[in-house]
Amino acid sequence: MLKRLFAAVFIAFSVAPAFAQNNTDQSKFRQLAQELPTPNTYRTASGAPGHQYWQQRADYVISAELNDDNQSLKGTETITYTNLSPDKLTYLWVQLDQNIFDKESITALTRTGEIKDRMTFSAVEYMQQQGFDGGFKIESVKDAKTNKALKYTINKTMMRVDLPQTLNPKGSYSFTIKWHHNINNQRKIGGRSGYEYFEKDGNYLYQMAQWFPRMAVYDDVNGWQHKQYLGRGEFALPFGDYKVSLTVPADHLVTATGELQNAEQVLTSEMKSRLKKAENTKKPVLIVSQAEAEKNEKSKAGKKKTWTFTAKNVRDFAWASSRKFIWDAMQVNIEGKPVMAMSFYPKEGNPLWGQYSTEVIAHTLKVYSKFTVPYPYPVCISVHGAVGGMEYPMLSFNGGRPEADGTYSEQTKYGMISVIIHEVGHNFFPMIINSDERQWSWMDEGLNTFVQYLTEQEWQRDYPSRRGEPYKIVDYMKSDKSTLEPIMTNSESIQQFGNNAYGKPATALNILRETVMGRELFDYAFKEYSRRWKFKHPMPADFFRTMEDASGVDLDWFWRGWFYTTDHTDIALESVKWYTIDSKNPEIENAKKLSARNAEPKTLSQQENLKSISRTLVDEKPELKDFYNAYNPLETTASDKARYQAYYNSLSPSEKAILDKGLHFYEVDFRNIGGLIMPLIVQMKFEDGTEETVRIPAEIWRLNNEKVTKVFITEKPVVSFTLDPFLETADVDLSNNSFPRKLAPSRFELFKERSERGSNPMREQLRQQGSGGASGSSAE
Known part of the structure; x- marks a missing residue:
C-alpha cells in the first residue's frame, strides 16, 4: 500500500505540468533569437567584440573665448577624423x-503646453523664453590643410560636411569649424548646461556642455547615428584626444575635463602648494577657501586669461568657469592608481558641499571600480551650479543647495549625495562603457542607477535610495498600460521616462543579482561586460549575451519579460491542500479522528437542543439502549493492534523510516496573473514557531506560463505559506500572496484641521537654540 501511494505521488509530480503546455510561439521561455541581431565578426554570439570589431576616432584641438558681459561663446576647432x-x-x-x-x-516647435486659470510668473517667463536664440552660428567650415571652404548642410541639430575626396579605410581627414552662440540662462530656460546669475553679488557661474560642434558616431550597427537631438535622448560620441584652450575673465577659476597644462600661468603659488598637500591627506584640502572666493567675487577684473587642458581617450569635453568658485581636492587611490577628486562650488553650496562633495566622489570611484572597471582617468570633478545633474568625462554638474541660512532638509542632503554618486557614476556608463544614449537610455541611465544603488548602500547602512529595491517600482509596474512602454523603446517615445529608463532597469538588475542569479554569478558577469566593452560602443544584445555567456544562466525569459514587455509581477498563491500518510497504526489514526471529531463545531440546532431538551427518551428509558449505544468505533482493540503489527513487520527498514516520520504533504497552486515570469520564493511557518524559505527558479513556469502546482513535503505541520516574503520580485498585489489570507490594513485620518510638519528640522532646532545658522566647510 505504501509503495503504491508513493508511486502515485511520483507520477503526479512528473506529469502534472504537462496538462497545459505552452504553444512554443507564445511561451515566455522562447529564446530571443528573433529579437536580437545575428552575430557576426564585429559582435559575437557570446556578447564580446568580434575579431574584426572597429570604431571611429575623432581628435579635437579647440580654442574658445567666453564673453562674461553678454553671456556668449565663440570658438574655432580642428577635428581630425580617422x-x-x-x-x-x-x-x-x-x-x-x-x-x-x-x-x-524641432524641440521648440513640438513642445506642448497649456494655459491654466492660475499661472505663475516663472511659468509665463519660461513660455516667453522658448524663443531664445541659442543655436550655433556656423561662420565657416574649411579644409584644415588647404583652408578651402567645404560644402556643408545643416539639418536641425545635425550638420553634414561633404568631403572633397573619399575618405578611405584607415585614412584621416582634418577640417576646421568656426562658430559662436549665446549661452542660455539655465534657471529660466533649462537645458543640460548654461549659466546661473547671482543677483546679490552680480556674478555668473557657467557650466558649459554641448558647447562645440561634435562628431556623430558611425558604427557597424547603425551606420551614422544622426537621429535628431530633441532634448531627452542624450548623446552618442566617438572617443579621441582633446586639447582645449579656454579664454575667460582673468579673475575666473576654470575647471574642465582633463588635466590643466599651464598651471604656472593661471594658478597662484598658494593654490599649487595646497594641491600638492591634497595628494597626501585623508580629508579634502581647500585650494580656494570660501573667504578667498568671496573676495574674488568683488574683483570684476577687466583682463582675460587662457586656461589649457588636455584629455586622452575621452568621448566629450565640458568645463565650468566663475569667480565665485570655492575649490577643494583630495587624492584617492583606485586600485594602485592616484586620482585627484575635486569639487568646485559657490558659497551658496556650503555647508553641504564642503562637507560631502569630494568625499562622495572618492567613495563613488572606489565602489564603481569594484563592480565595473578601474577608473582610468587622472581626475574626477564635481561642480555645483544651476544644472541639477549632468555628466561628462572626468567632470559632472550637480545640484543640492542648502537654504540661505545654511540649514537643509534631509531630502536635500541625500538628494545631493545621490546626484553626485549618479553623475560621477556616469563616468563608467556611458563615458567609458560607451553605449548609444540617443537610442537606448536604459543602457546609460538604468545600468548607472543600479550601481548607484549599490554605492549608496555602501555609503550608509539603510541609505534611503529612491530606486533599486523591487517594492519601489510597484506603483509604476501596476499603472495604466496605456502609459507604459517596454524598456526597449527609443528615448523620445517614453511617457514615464524616469521610471522606464532609470527605475525599471535598475530594479531588474537588482532582482537578477539577488533573486535570479545570485551575487557571485551576477557580479562576475556584470564586470565581464564592463571589461569587454570599456572604451567601445556596446549595444543591448552585447549586454544580454555577455550576462548569459559569463554566468552560464539562460536569461532570455528575463530579458523578454522585463525589457520587451509591459507585463508586471502578480503571482497569486491560490490554494493549499494538506495531505498526510495513513500510518495504519490504529492508536494514532483513531486519536486523530477523535481529535477531529471533537473539534467539529456544533450546529445551531444542536446548541439550541442542549438548552430546550433536558432529557431524551433514551435517557428516560435505559432499556432502549443496545450494543451500539456503548460501542466506540475509535477504540483500539487487541485485534486492531495485531493487524497493524503484522503490516508494520512486512515493511522494509526504509519504508518504516518514512512511515515513522509522519510526513506532511502540501499541494500548493500558483497562478501568474500579471504575466511576468518570476521565481517563486515561498516561506513556510511551522506549528512550532520556526520557519523555512524555499526558492524555486523561474523555470518552474516553463511548461505552463499561467498556472503551476508544487508539492512541499515537511516533517512539521505548516500553519501558513507566504509568497515573496522579502518583497524581492516587485509583486504588485500582496493580498493574494499568503495562505491563509492576511488582511493588510489601510489607514484613514481623523482631524479637525491639517497642520503641516516642518520639512527642515535642522532649521527648527537652530531657531530653538537661538543660533544664526550654519556655514563654512569641512575641508582642511
Whole structure:
C-alpha cells in the first residue's frame, strides 16, 4: 500500500505540468533569437567584440573665448577624423546639439503646453523664453590643410560636411569649424548646461556642455547615428584626444575635463602648494577657501586669461568657469592608481558641499571600480551650479543647495549625495562603457542607477535610495498600460521616462543579482561586460549575451519579460491542500479522528437542543439502549493492534523510516496573473514557531506560463505559506500572496484641521537654540 501511494505521488509530480503546455510561439521561455541581431565578426554570439570589431576616432584641438558681459561663446576647432571602418566615406555628420535652442528647432516647435486659470510668473517667463536664440552660428567650415571652404548642410541639430575626396579605410581627414552662440540662462530656460546669475553679488557661474560642434558616431550597427537631438535622448560620441584652450575673465577659476597644462600661468603659488598637500591627506584640502572666493567675487577684473587642458581617450569635453568658485581636492587611490577628486562650488553650496562633495566622489570611484572597471582617468570633478545633474568625462554638474541660512532638509542632503554618486557614476556608463544614449537610455541611465544603488548602500547602512529595491517600482509596474512602454523603446517615445529608463532597469538588475542569479554569478558577469566593452560602443544584445555567456544562466525569459514587455509581477498563491500518510497504526489514526471529531463545531440546532431538551427518551428509558449505544468505533482493540503489527513487520527498514516520520504533504497552486515570469520564493511557518524559505527558479513556469502546482513535503505541520516574503520580485498585489489570507490594513485620518510638519528640522532646532545658522566647510 505504501509503495503504491508513493508511486502515485511520483507520477503526479512528473506529469502534472504537462496538462497545459505552452504553444512554443507564445511561451515566455522562447529564446530571443528573433529579437536580437545575428552575430557576426564585429559582435559575437557570446556578447564580446568580434575579431574584426572597429570604431571611429575623432581628435579635437579647440580654442574658445567666453564673453562674461553678454553671456556668449565663440570658438574655432580642428577635428581630425580617422576612418577605422571597412567603408569608404564621402561625407561626415557633425552634431550641433546647441541648436536645440534655435527658434525653429524641432524641440521648440513640438513642445506642448497649456494655459491654466492660475499661472505663475516663472511659468509665463519660461513660455516667453522658448524663443531664445541659442543655436550655433556656423561662420565657416574649411579644409584644415588647404583652408578651402567645404560644402556643408545643416539639418536641425545635425550638420553634414561633404568631403572633397573619399575618405578611405584607415585614412584621416582634418577640417576646421568656426562658430559662436549665446549661452542660455539655465534657471529660466533649462537645458543640460548654461549659466546661473547671482543677483546679490552680480556674478555668473557657467557650466558649459554641448558647447562645440561634435562628431556623430558611425558604427557597424547603425551606420551614422544622426537621429535628431530633441532634448531627452542624450548623446552618442566617438572617443579621441582633446586639447582645449579656454579664454575667460582673468579673475575666473576654470575647471574642465582633463588635466590643466599651464598651471604656472593661471594658478597662484598658494593654490599649487595646497594641491600638492591634497595628494597626501585623508580629508579634502581647500585650494580656494570660501573667504578667498568671496573676495574674488568683488574683483570684476577687466583682463582675460587662457586656461589649457588636455584629455586622452575621452568621448566629450565640458568645463565650468566663475569667480565665485570655492575649490577643494583630495587624492584617492583606485586600485594602485592616484586620482585627484575635486569639487568646485559657490558659497551658496556650503555647508553641504564642503562637507560631502569630494568625499562622495572618492567613495563613488572606489565602489564603481569594484563592480565595473578601474577608473582610468587622472581626475574626477564635481561642480555645483544651476544644472541639477549632468555628466561628462572626468567632470559632472550637480545640484543640492542648502537654504540661505545654511540649514537643509534631509531630502536635500541625500538628494545631493545621490546626484553626485549618479553623475560621477556616469563616468563608467556611458563615458567609458560607451553605449548609444540617443537610442537606448536604459543602457546609460538604468545600468548607472543600479550601481548607484549599490554605492549608496555602501555609503550608509539603510541609505534611503529612491530606486533599486523591487517594492519601489510597484506603483509604476501596476499603472495604466496605456502609459507604459517596454524598456526597449527609443528615448523620445517614453511617457514615464524616469521610471522606464532609470527605475525599471535598475530594479531588474537588482532582482537578477539577488533573486535570479545570485551575487557571485551576477557580479562576475556584470564586470565581464564592463571589461569587454570599456572604451567601445556596446549595444543591448552585447549586454544580454555577455550576462548569459559569463554566468552560464539562460536569461532570455528575463530579458523578454522585463525589457520587451509591459507585463508586471502578480503571482497569486491560490490554494493549499494538506495531505498526510495513513500510518495504519490504529492508536494514532483513531486519536486523530477523535481529535477531529471533537473539534467539529456544533450546529445551531444542536446548541439550541442542549438548552430546550433536558432529557431524551433514551435517557428516560435505559432499556432502549443496545450494543451500539456503548460501542466506540475509535477504540483500539487487541485485534486492531495485531493487524497493524503484522503490516508494520512486512515493511522494509526504509519504508518504516518514512512511515515513522509522519510526513506532511502540501499541494500548493500558483497562478501568474500579471504575466511576468518570476521565481517563486515561498516561506513556510511551522506549528512550532520556526520557519523555512524555499526558492524555486523561474523555470518552474516553463511548461505552463499561467498556472503551476508544487508539492512541499515537511516533517512539521505548516500553519501558513507566504509568497515573496522579502518583497524581492516587485509583486504588485500582496493580498493574494499568503495562505491563509492576511488582511493588510489601510489607514484613514481623523482631524479637525491639517497642520503641516516642518520639512527642515535642522532649521527648527537652530531657531530653538537661538543660533544664526550654519556655514563654512569641512575641508582642511
